[in-house]
Amino acid sequence: MEAVDYLAEERRKAEFDVEEMKIVWAGSRHAYEISDRVSRLVASDPVFRKDNRTMLSRKDLFKDTLRKAAHAWKRIIELRLSEEEAKTLRFYVDQPAYTDLHWGMFIPAIKGQGTEEQQQKWLPMAYKMQIIGCYAQTELGHGSNVQGLETTAKFDPQTDEFVIHSPTLTSSKWWPGGLGKVSTHAVVYARLIIDGQDHGVHGFIVQLRSLDDHSPLPGITVGDVGMKFGSGAYNSMDNGVLRFDHVRIPRNQMLMRVSQVTREGKYMQSDVPRQLVYGTMVYVRQTIVSDASRALSRAVCIATRYSAVRRQFGSQNGGPETQVINYKTQQSRLFPLLASAYAFKFVGEWLKWLYADVTQRLEANDFSTLPEAHACTAGLKSVTTSATADAIEECRKLCGGHGYLSSSGLPELFAVYIPACTYEGDNIVLLLQVARFLMKTVSQLGSGKNPVGTTAYMGRVEHLTQCNCEVQRAEDWLKPSVILEAFEARAARMSVACAKSLSKFSNPEEGFAELSADLVEAAVAHCQLIIVSKFIEKLQQDIPGKGVKRQLETLCNIYALYLLHKHLGDFISTGSISPKQGALANEQLRLLYSQVRPSVIALVDAFNYTDHYLGSILGCYDGNVYQKLYDEAWKDPLNETVVPDGYHEYIRPILKQHIRNARL
Numbered sequence: 286m287e288a289v290d291y292l293a294e295e296r297r298k299a300e301f302d303v304e305e306m307k308i309v310w311a312g313s314r315h316a317y318e319i320s321d322r323v324s325r326l327v328a329s330d331p332v333f334r335k336d337n338r339t340m341l342s343r344k345d346l347f348k349d350t351l352r353k354a355a356h357a358w359k360r361i362i363e364l365r366l367s368e369e370e371a372k373t374l375r376f377y378v379d380q381p382a383y384t385d386l387h388w389g390m391f392i393p394a395i396k397g398q399g400t401e402e403q404q405q406k407w408l409p410m411a412y413k414m415q416i417i418g419c420y421a422q423t424e425l426g427h428g429s430n431v432q433g434l435e436t437t438a439k440f441d442p443q444t445d446e447f448v449i450h451s452p453t454l455t456s457s458k459w460w461p462g463g464l465g466k467v468s469t470h471a472v473v474y475a476r477l478i479i480d481g482q483d484h485g486v487h488g489f490i491v492q493l494r495s496l497d498d499h500s501p502l503p504g505i506t507v508g509d510v511g512m513k514f515g516s517g518a519y520n521s522m523d524n525g526v527l528r529f530d531h532v533r534i535p536r537n538q539m540l541m542r543v544s545q546v547t548r549e550g551k552y553m554q555s556d557v558p559r560q561l562v563y564g565t566m567v568y569v570r571q572t573i574v575s576d577a578s579r580a581l582s583r584a585v586c587i588a589t590r591y592s593a594v595r596r597q598f599g600s601q602n603g604g605p606e607t608q609v610i611n612y613k614t615q616q617s618r619l620f621p622l623l624a625s626a627y628a629f630k631f632v633g634e635w636l637k638w639l640y641a642d643v644t645q646r647l648e649a650n651d652f653s654t655l656p657e658a659h660a661c662t663a664g665l666k667s668v669t670t671s672a673t674a675d676a677i678e679e680c681r682k683l684c685g686g687h688g689y690l691s692s693s694g695l696p697e698l699f700a701v702y703i704p705a706c707t708y709e710g711d712n713i714v715l716l717l718q719v720a721r722f723l724m725k726t727v728s729q730l731g732s733g734k735n736p737v738g739t740t741a742y743m744g745r746v747e748h749l750t751q752c753n754c755e756v757q758r759a760e761d762w763l764k765p766s767v768i769l770e771a772f773e774a775r776a777a778r779m780s781v782a783c784a785k786s787l788s789k790f791s792n793p794e795e796g797f798a799e800l801s802a803d804l805v806e807a808a809v810a811h812c813q814l815i816i817v818s819k820f821i822e823k824l825q826q827d828i829p830g831k832g833v834k835r836q837l838e839t840l841c842n843i844y845a846l847y848l849l850h851k852h853l854g855d856f857i858s859t860g861s862i863s864p865k866q867g868a869l870a871n872e873q874l875r876l877l878y879s880q881v882r883p884s885v886i887a888l889v890d891a892f893n894y895t896d897h898y899l900g901s902i903l904g905c906y907d908g909n910v911y912q913k914l915y916d917e918a919w920k921d922p923l924n925e926t927v928v929p930d931g932y933h934e935y936i937r938p939i940l941k942q943h944i945r946n947a948r949l
């Protein structure tokens with residue numbers, strides 16, 4: 286059999302309706318149709334070509350990005366694309382650009398923190414891209430600690446203006462995407478100072494560059510922070526540095542939904558909580574969870590297809606060797622990642638719902654669910670991005686030597702993805718926020734205030750800290766109620782143990798710092814419980830299509846039992862399960878790998894990714910890996926000449942010297 290036939294053969298083995306699974310993956314038939322149409326549109330447009338991206342110099346890459354962003358905008362207008370279609374187009378163009386920050390942070394910041402009047406003034410210009418904005422919060426000296434930002438905004442009552450200033454080197458804005466070379470405006474986070482009194486960090490709309498010739502306005506020093514990790518990758522983005530030298534802006538450019546400064550210089554706070562100043566980050570963290578499932582599914586699609594094509598060892602009587610996907614070690618590394626991609630997809634959908642719900646409530650001045658929305662977005666952003674970054678690297682290793690080639694698509698995917706563990710909040714810092722939320726929840730148990738939402742299980746803490754797992758045989762681990770209880774018991778016991786340890790400290794903040802490593806683990810356990818429970822909830826829905834629900838049940842079980850196996854120490858040390866039950870879970874996991882094996886190629890086909898989007902020879906749909914790798918090698922600039930440039934200067938003299946020495 287030729288390499289090109291391997292995947293066709295695999296596709297014949299699928300035990301479910303792939304077309305129906307594509308709809309489940311996309312979220313709805315409508316979303317599927319948009320995704321399918323827009324992905325083809327992008328793939329067939331030569332401007333969106335990206336196969337040469339890692340070879341471009343920084344300047345050429347940046348210009349290519351500007352060209353793509355301008356072309357994308359032109360197509361959005363020409364084709365009158367809806368917001369959903371435009372976002373899908375951005376996703377398939379697959380090149381980070383200043384537009385991400387304009388649409389993804391600048392506009393949401395004005396929508397979330399601006400008054401009606403401010404929104405009416407700024408949003409129409411921003412929607413038409415007559416101005417381009419970024420989100421300038423982080424500074425050279427402070428990122429995680431937002432309250433530690435140093436940029437100042439002093440109110441000048443004489444002129445009714447704020448004076449924006451960078452008082453120190455460390456107060457230079459540093460990192461904002463789109464700032465370096467493109468943005469005309471920014472939402473700048475600065476300390477509000479009125480009459481010498483510091484009112485903390487607030488957002489201000491500041492114009493940075495002239496709308497006529499793009500030069501920086503007086504008092505503004507702005508540029509790019511320089512090359513980042515990897516070739517291609519996030520270097521398409523102009524992450525910037527910015528300093529202010531007493532730049533004046535009108536008073537009405539402070540975002541005033543949360544608090545206001547009057548003409549007389551009086552500081553006033555609305556009823557809305559001050560944490561709404563952080564609202565844009567909550568919004569973006571939510572989108573990052575869905576992005577994790579995209580990046581992960583892309584890496585998994587590449588590694589799965591290649592693992593079915595690649596053969597090593599095991600030839601019998603001159604027959605074909607074994608497909609590496611049939612090695613149990615390959616399966617135990619790869620199939621949990623496939624299951625995780627589906628798990629992150631569904632928890633991302635749920636988080637989108639949660640975010641829409643909290644937004645609606647906020648509009649009606651109901652702030653009750655904000656702490657949970659913050660904890661869920663922070664925690665799930667952290668857990669899904671960390672897992673995805675690790676998984677992309679694992680997929681590279683699953684592809685052996687060829688995974689290290691740029692043409693596998695995996696090195697660039699890794700390089701572009703890993704900052705997600707840092708931006709929008711360092712993952713550990715965010716897990717500590719979840720831990721604070723959990724400790725607060727535990728401390729309120731018994732006060733008559735029942736925990737709700739994702740912490741509702743804490744309401745059964747007495748049962749969960751005492752219950753015994755009922756598993757006696759491996760197949761008992763297939764019961765959703767058994768899985769859920771084990772995850773709830775682990776999470777509840779870890780949180781309660783932390784709370785008990787914390788209570789021994791006279792100074793709670795000192796205790797929190799001392800126990801922070803344990804607290805992070807408790808937060809991870811809580812977030813993993815959310816992901817598992819949302820997968821189980823998804824399966825309670827009516828899911829049409831032959832065999833579709835069954836495959837998803839298998840994936841859900843794989844995801845849960847893989848986590849259980851990986852964190853066996855937590856489950857056993859908390860007494861949530863016994864060592865014997867842990868061994869039975871592993872036995873069941875092995876059976877599940879065999880069960881899903883015939884369908885794995887179809888399960889990655891269900892992502893419906895074009896070869897253009899995958900950007901990987903190893904992951905191409907037809908599986909013609911070897912011919913394509915061979916052809917691609919010859920396209921490398923090094924192969925433009927047979928004898929390399931530099932031969933006469935640097936190789937020949939060494940060879941000659943060798944010959945001379947040999948003669949001596």
Ligand SMILES: CCCCCCCCCCCCCCCCC/C=C/C(=O)SCCNC(=O)CCNC(=O)[C@H](O)C(C)(C)COP(=O)(O)OP(=O)(O)OC[C@H]1O[C@@H](n2cnc3c(N)ncnc32)[C@H](O)[C@@H]1OP(=O)(O)O
Nearest residue numbers: 357372375384385388389428429431560563659708709710
């Ligand atoms: C061509 C067309 C294209 C069209 C389409 C294009 C679409 C594109 C979409 C793309 C999407 C975007 C791409 C994303 C690219 C990424 C770019 C990256 C951007 C950034 O990184 S921006 C900077 C992010 N920075 C951070 O995340 C900083 C992290 N730090 C913090 O968040 C906080 O400082 C903190 C939470 C760690 C601590 O804050 P603080 O000290 O003030 O808080 P306390 O610990 O004291 O807590 C006080 C109470 O406040 C609560 N809290 C904290 N944060 C929040 C929050 N966000 N919401 C609600 N509540 C919050 C705490 O829980 C405390 O509560 P308590 O009850 O008092 O305990």
Ligand SMILES: Cc1cc2nc3c(=O)[nH]c(=O)nc-3n(C[C@H](O)[C@H](O)[C@H](O)COP(=O)(O)OP(=O)(O)OC[C@H]3O[C@@H](n4cnc5c(N)ncnc54)[C@H](O)[C@@H]3O)c2cc1C
Nearest residue numbers: 420421422423427428429460461462704707708709710713
């Ligand atoms: C590619 C990229 C794009 C970005 N885009 C933007 C943007 O558009 N706009 C913007 O404003 N910012 C942006 N940022 C900045 C980003 O949000 C910050 O880098 C991020 O929030 C982390 O903050 P930091 O760099 O200060 O890390 P630090 O907080 O300095 O982290 C360093 C280490 O200290 C640890 N640490 C810090 N605090 C604690 C603590 N309390 N307890 C325990 N450990 C701790 C962290 O876990 C980490 O290991 C971007 C960053 C990157 C990499």
